[in-house]
Amino acid sequence: MAVTPLEWTLGLVALQRLAELAIAARNTRRLLSRGGREIGASHYPLFVVLHASWLAAILLTVPRSTEPSWGLLAIFAVLQVLRLWVMASLGSFWTTRIITLDGAPLVRRGAYRWMRHPNYWIVVGEIALLPLAFGAWHVALIWSVLNALLLRHRIRLENAALGARLR
Numbered sequence: 001m002a003v004t005p006l007e008w009t010l011g012l013v014a015l016q017r018l019a020e021l022a023i024a025a026r027n028t029r030r031l032l033s034r035g036g037r038e039i040g041a042s043h044y045p046l047f048v049v050l051h052a053s054w055l056a057a058i059l060l061t062v063p064r065s066t067e068p069s070w071g072l073l074a075i076f077a078v079l080q081v082l083r084l085w086v087m088a089s090l091g092s093f094w095t096t097r098i099i100t101l102d103g104a105p106l107v108r109r110g111a112y113r114w115m116r117h118p119n120y121w122i123v124v125g126e127i128a129l130l131p132l133a134f135g136a137w138h139v140a141l142i143w144s145v146l147n148a149l150l151l152r153h154r155i156r157l158e159n160a161a162l163g164a165r166l167r
Contacts, residue, residue, distance in 0.1 A: 030092060086111045106162060
């Protein structure tokens with residue numbers, strides 16, 4: 001059986017997310033070994049569940065033979081390039097957790113020169129666009145709402161942690 005665009009796309013996104021988790025884990029260990037502190041650890045598993053269930057929902061609700069909107073997939077691909085830019089901008093400070101290192105200057109280069117929390121804006125786009133590219137508007141809607149609820153809490157925690165470093 002031939003691999004469909006849906007399977008290729010979801011497989012690539014899953015591999016990307018796993019690679020990012022490995023990079024984030026390495027950076028987290030290094031930051032903690034330098035005296036970093038994790039903020040809001042209790043909500044982190046919810047993000048893992050959110051992202052895994054988002055991909056699973058697409059896989060389980062979209063027929064394998066569905067042809068994607070190539071335009072929406074192209075925009076999704078642009079978001080992946082922007083995600084790499086965000087990761088490169090933060091360098092060793094990029095992690096999927098909230099880790100703060102007292103005394104470290106806030107990153108103000110790359111994507112962070114232009115806006116606060118660019119990675120979260122990218123994720124908002126990804127969670128909506130990928131299911132929409134395969135016609136799964138219900139997945140886009142449900143997971144976008146769930147993501148917004150989690151991000152609201154996380155951004156509040158992150159802003160407090162970063163704000164403490166400004167003092």
